[in-house]
Amino acid sequence: MNPRQYRISSAGYSAAIVLEGAAVRMLTHQSRDLIVPFAPGEPMPDYRGALVAPWPNRIPDGRYSFGGLEQRVPINEPSRAAALHGLVSHAPWSLHHHDEASxxxxxxxxxxxxxxxxxxxxxxxxxxxxxxxxxxxTTNTGEHTAPYGTCPHPYLIAGPSPLDAWHLELNASTFLDVTPDRLIPIQRKAVDGTALDYRRSRPLGGTAIDHAFTDLRPTAAGRRGVTLWDPTGTGVAMSWGDACPWVQIHTADHIIPERHRIGLAVEPMTCPPNAFNSGDDLVVLLPAMTHNAQWSIHAL
Known part of the structure; x- marks a missing residue:
C-alpha cells in the first residue's frame, strides 16, 4: 500500500484518499468514475477532491477584520490577488483510523x-x-474566538458525454453575483429569468458557471443537493445537511485544454465567498466549541 494513499470500498463503491489535503483522489461505483480523479503520486491539480478550511472560496487581497483586528493571509491566487480555499487544502494530514470501508x-x-x-x-x-x-x-483548541468555514472540492462526472450535454438540477432560488475579473461578491440575485436557474433539470449547455447559490430548498428528508444526469442514462448526486446553506457550482472552464470542462465542481459551503469580511453565515467558533458538517455522493 502506498503510505500516502488509502483505499476504502463497500457495496460497489471504491475511493482512494491521499494525505495531502485529505483529498479524495478517486471515487468510483462499479468501476465508473463519479468524480474527476488524478493519478497516484501526481500533485493534486485544481484543488481536485480537496477538503477546504478554514474558509471556502476567496478572500480578496487576503484582507479581513475579525474581533476588531485587521488580518492578512497570504495570497495564493496572484491572478486575482486573492487568498483561495483556506490553509489545509495542500497541508499534510495524519491517519487516525483506517478499515475496509472507512x-x-x-x-x-x-x-x-x-x-x-x-x-x-x-x-x-x-x-x-x-x-x-x-x-x-472542527474544534477550536486555541484561546481566541475564531472565524471558520469549510467545503469539499469534488468535480462530479455524470457519464461519458461532454459536460455541456449533462442535465443539472439545483433547487436554489438565489445566487451571488460577482465581478467578472476577480469574482468578488457584489450582491445576491434571484435566479428567475437568468442562465443560472436550474430548479428544473436542464442541460448545462455552454454556460460558464462559477457562482455561489443559496436559498436551497431541502427535500422532505431535510437534505439539500444536486443531481447530474448524462444523456446515456447514468448520473451522480450530491447531498448535504443544514450546516451548508450555500453551494459553489463551477463548470471547470480552464485555459489548459485537457482540464477544460471535464467535470462539474460542486462545493457545499458553510458560508459564501468572502464571508470573513461580509460575516454572512460565518461560523464563529468560541474556544472549545466544535462544528460539524456532512455531505454525501452517490451514483444514479
Missing part, C-alpha cells in the same frame, strides 16, 4: 500569518450501499 484523518491547524487561531480538524470518509459520505468535525 478512514479518519486528523490535522492540527496552528496559528499562522493572518490566521492566529488553532483548530483541530478531523475528517471521516465512509462508503456503504447509500454512497460515499464525509463528515468534518
Amino acid at each position: 478512514i479518519r484523518l486528523l490535522h492540527i491547524l496552528r496559528p499562522s500569518e493572518g490566521y492566529p487561531f488553532e483548530l483541530r480538524l478531523e475528517v471521516s470518509y465512509t462508503v456503504d450501499e447509500a454512497g460515499f459520505h464525509t463528515t468534518i468535525t
Whole structure:
C-alpha cells in the first residue's frame, strides 16, 4: 500500500484518499468514475477532491477584520490577488483510523500569518450501499474566538458525454453575483429569468458557471443537493445537511485544454465567498466549541 494513499470500498463503491489535503483522489461505483480523479503520486491539480478550511472560496487581497483586528493571509491566487480555499487544502494530514470501508484523518491547524487561531480538524470518509459520505468535525483548541468555514472540492462526472450535454438540477432560488475579473461578491440575485436557474433539470449547455447559490430548498428528508444526469442514462448526486446553506457550482472552464470542462465542481459551503469580511453565515467558533458538517455522493 502506498503510505500516502488509502483505499476504502463497500457495496460497489471504491475511493482512494491521499494525505495531502485529505483529498479524495478517486471515487468510483462499479468501476465508473463519479468524480474527476488524478493519478497516484501526481500533485493534486485544481484543488481536485480537496477538503477546504478554514474558509471556502476567496478572500480578496487576503484582507479581513475579525474581533476588531485587521488580518492578512497570504495570497495564493496572484491572478486575482486573492487568498483561495483556506490553509489545509495542500497541508499534510495524519491517519487516525483506517478499515475496509472507512478512514479518519486528523490535522492540527496552528496559528499562522493572518490566521492566529488553532483548530483541530478531523475528517471521516465512509462508503456503504447509500454512497460515499464525509463528515468534518472542527474544534477550536486555541484561546481566541475564531472565524471558520469549510467545503469539499469534488468535480462530479455524470457519464461519458461532454459536460455541456449533462442535465443539472439545483433547487436554489438565489445566487451571488460577482465581478467578472476577480469574482468578488457584489450582491445576491434571484435566479428567475437568468442562465443560472436550474430548479428544473436542464442541460448545462455552454454556460460558464462559477457562482455561489443559496436559498436551497431541502427535500422532505431535510437534505439539500444536486443531481447530474448524462444523456446515456447514468448520473451522480450530491447531498448535504443544514450546516451548508450555500453551494459553489463551477463548470471547470480552464485555459489548459485537457482540464477544460471535464467535470462539474460542486462545493457545499458553510458560508459564501468572502464571508470573513461580509460575516454572512460565518461560523464563529468560541474556544472549545466544535462544528460539524456532512455531505454525501452517490451514483444514479
